Amino acid sequence: MPLSSASPRRLGRVLLTNDDGINAPGLALLAERVAEVADEVWVVAPEKDQSGMSRAVTLTAPLRVEERGARRYALTGTPSDCAIFGLRHLLKDAPPDIVLSGINRGANVGDEVPYSGTVAAALTARLLGVPAMAFSLALTDRAHVRWDTARALLPRVLDHALGLRVAANAVLNINFPDLDPSDVGDIVVTRQSRGTLDRIDVEARTDMRGGTYHWMAFRRHMPILGPDTDAGALKHGLVSITPIGFDMTAPDGIA
Template identity: 85%
Template sequence: MPQSALPARRFGRVLLTNDDGINAPGLALLAELAAEIADEVWVVAPEKDQSGMSRAVTLMAPLRVEERGPRRYAVTGTPSDCAIFGLRHLLKDSAPDLVLSGVNRGANVGDEVPYSGTVAAALTARLLGVPAIAFSQVVTDRTHVRWDTTRALLPRALDHALGLRVAGNAVLNVNFPDLDAADVGDVVVTRQSRGTLDRIDVEARTDLRGGNYYWMSFRRHMPILGPDTDAGALKHGLISITPIGFDMTAPEGIA
């Protein structure tokens, strides 16, 4: 697939955030695109990696904020903190037209979506009244991230997302497959899949001084899924766009 053209729609002001931190390459790519479609691009992102923070907000400690350049701020907090700080402090009198979150290094699909700080930042922005889209680049080998795929396909995915009519308070969760851009197929609207997380374990280790420390270990399982699901679409080489909302009601529980 050739590199996509920029979206036709233009914005006055766009706010960017992520959960990988302000120096992450995915955020730099997003900023490149945003500069082409917006008159003003604001960046408010965590000062360090805050992956897996979900919708956590900092309530028991102050936030420290460092200006890293024009309209660019690093925050000592979570992705949701960044969205709140940007929308309720920096831009409280001049709200952005759109919030873009990402581009995350790694997929945000299936059972793991609720843990995602990338998606959470978008949800927080939507909760505060601003439309938002989250982006993630699937990674199979963490030493080889296909940022060239992201760069080539991000304009097309954003253009498609902007053309969708999103009901209620949903945000759009976009995932790019771990393929060369030329091998990626269509953009499809999907549902969140289930059964992609097998288990979460705690791995105990010992440091050089004999002290104990622990890592959380996610064990993933990829069931056979159709292209109408986020994980299934990616396995079929498609770009997945999934509407994600706030309602966590289990219908089977009601029944």
């Protein structure tokens, strides 16, 4: 797959956010590469890791913001809070062309997409009338994340995604496979897969003072899936682009 375009699409003002936090390497990588094709890059991200927050918004506590550099802000809130703050306060009079969320450390595919703060930030931006995309990088070892793959492929993937016709009520959920750049295949449009989450357990543990604490433990299952699904595409070494919308109706439930 070619890693560059002859004439990459230019962007004006871009707002970046994520759910891994303001200091996450994926956000730094996204800002670095987007700056090459954008006139202005703004960042509003959570001050700390907010993974798994889905579309939560802060309604019972004040939000505090700290400037961390030129056009760069850390917010004491969720990813959706960050999108709202950026669009309805910080850039209220000069809205961005697009909101980009990520790059998340770990894939956001299958049954776990609804839990994703990365995807939720993009959905919130779309709800507020701004086009949005979410980016995630699959991993098998959290100590060895293939950031070089995302760095190499992002310009080509972003340019490809910008050229797609996207429904007005949808965002693009984009996932990079856990492979070296030279081993990644094509970019494919996929559907959200099902059956990738086996169960969620609660693990009780004991701290150093004898107190009990608990961890949520996601038990994943990888069924045999085709490359037309988000999880299946990653298994086949492909970059997955999945349109995600707001309609949560269960078609079988209507009947």
